[in-house]
Amino acid sequence: MFPDGEALAPAATAVFTAVLTEGPISRVALARRLNLSSAAVTKAARPLIAMGYLEEQAATERTGPGAGRPASPLAIRADREFFVGVKITGDELIGVVTDLRAEVRTSAHRRLTATGIDDVLTQLGELVNELLGSFRPRTRHLGLAVSGDVDHATGFVRYSPFLRWHDVALRELAEKATGLTVTVENDVKALTTAEQWFGEGVGADSFALVTVGAGIGCGLIVGGRLVSGAHGVAGEIGHISVDTNGPACHCGSRGCVEAIAGADAIVRAVGRPGVTFSQAVALARSGDAAVGAAFARAGDAIGSGIAAVANLVGPSRIVVSGEGLSAYDLFEPHIRAGFQRQAFGAAADCPLSIRPLPFEEWARGAAAVSIKALVAS
């Protein structure tokens, strides 16, 4: 919702999102891109410029063959408004402030000593206070990312395993605690949204993001929209079985991707008492073949799971990321090999980006969701 309180016309929303996600672009190019008349673009842009969200750049490059009036591209004024994003984990709050382009301007975090909703809200209030500062006057929105079963529309957390929350009206409570307009989203979906609007998913009609860590998750964009699942389940790549005779999974089945490639599963596969995940990484890097094989098998399973996504929905591209990919070098070739083997036909053409997840990226995802809420509501 923009400050004037009124909803934007469809064309204005389209113009704003296109400029936001596809960088400076002239009105004529926008008209072509959005199937609008250039008159409509001019009219839609005017109030956005008046409110300070867009600005006209100095006419720069020549576009056409030679002559012609040079274009004055429209650009986002990134510092027009700021957004707070906070990822809530079982033992920590990670917070960032970003601008309209979802660039992180500052960050902070806070250890959680208790996960009761009241304790978390208190800590959240303090963290937000610390983060804002000179940003406060131009900040109205707070995004929260929580793992588990979250209803984005109502801001209700139905169940969050690590926090041990059941049916918490998080949006309402957080709005009271901070005075900001709050959006709540599942953490993987938030990250996927960030990538769709501000990362590699820009412009793609379909897109997938896979997270590798304690669990294996997946956010899915199809037809430009986040897939939610009619029964509340979607993107559960971690429980696709790739080996009927594989190790037992906590879900009750065998050979699930998560039961082979989750951090715990790798530790268990290494099978040396007392060896942690990061020690296993160190051993593999120092050339321990048995430990390396565990990572290889894990990477291969992840690649198979990703191929299942590619075979079924055929996204434009897939990004693989997550804490687990601090061990990027150990996983990457095996993820690619598993994917190539299992991807069917042209699905193998789907570009795979495999990269570690920068610190505070989860919190940035939460902020991105609140940026999206500015437009899409």
Place this chain on the structure above:
Amino acid sequence: MFPDGEALAPAATAVFTAVLTEGPISRVALARRLNLSSAAVTKAARPLIAMGYLEEQAATERTGPGAGRPASPLAIRADREFFVGVKITGDELIGVVTDLRAEVRTSAHRRLTATGIDDVLTQLGELVNELLGSFRPRTRHLGLAVSGDVDHATGFVRYSPFLRWHDVALRELAEKATGLTVTVENDVKALTTAEQWFGEGVGADSFALVTVGAGIGCGLIVGGRLVSGAHGVAGEIGHISVDTNGPACHCGSRGCVEAIAGADAIVRAVGRPGVTFSQAVALARSGDAAVGAAFARAGDAIGSGIAAVANLVGPSRIVVSGEGLSAYDLFEPHIRAGFQRQAFGAAADCPLSIRPLPFEEWARGAAAVSIKALVAS
């Protein structure tokens, strides 16, 4: 495209599709259902009634608590227009004529002695002539279903393995041969569209159809739209691997669903020289445990693959069908067992319909696509 040549307003399209797929319904109910004012529904319906596509039913049931003017529901005049649908296989053309509600009015087929495009077009012309008859004056559309890589938008068949066609401009050629407006679609997608508009997928935002036969295929509706895959591949459930050490698949990998549950794979698993698929069915039904086990393993693999669909995209419901399901009784319990084991959490709530595929259903799918083209173009 309706006979007046003009495109329908969005509201009129919505009204028509809602009446078409959701049966007789009053204007007020339509308005609620489509988030329109009742005035808009009245206006949208008028020209459709004038053209003979809709009709007002006699006021029937009382709706409200007691008093009030009774509603006059709008209904489709199913015999206003007829549609021809033809499925082209490697050795046969199967054709039907359906009404607007995709009910089959007549059917016919023709053996193919050659699969060259010219031979097929000749046979197609004759088949269409045979099918039409008294339907001719009210028939303008022909839908074709072809397996393989088909570009629905251009009517171009890029590659069809059984017909051995490469880059055939099928729409253009078939329009010349028959004088009808032609739509071309991949066979599985056509069947999925039929189910979305006229079968169990009606009203569902997301929906999946799995076909079991020589291959294992899958059509996917997400966000109300057919998933096509950015690289031209989607719904390839047959090449999801469920067993790393399973039998080799023609795609080069191992343990693909199709390599376990395709008709050939089952015959191979039975491992008795000279025994065909239908003989294997008979053996299993007569209590041959070894043969029964092959069907059990196949059903389980299909169930696993379906669970992957449910875990990833979470459709409202899934229909399993296909020629292979003439052996319905042998597969069904194992498909359900594999699905339940592998579906994660609430994904297991996804209703599964498992049913054999009536004869000419593929051709009906082709007709359904051409009905859809009437509205959505």
Place this chain on the structure above:
DNA sequence: GCTCAATAATTTCCTTCGTCAAGTATTGAT
């Protein structure tokens, strides 16, 4: 039978949005 409340459908008027076509702005080439 008459009146009234309740619900369905239509009509009339009006707003909104975006297009069309004409005009203005700004450049390079001749």
Place this chain on the structure above:
DNA sequence: ATCAATACTTGACGAAGGAAATTATTGAGC
């Protein structure tokens, strides 16, 4: 200087859908 080319703006217009009043048709209460 003039002209062609391209970008943008303006104002008139039209189509689509909404709001509210009006008409239509019923059952209930008297």
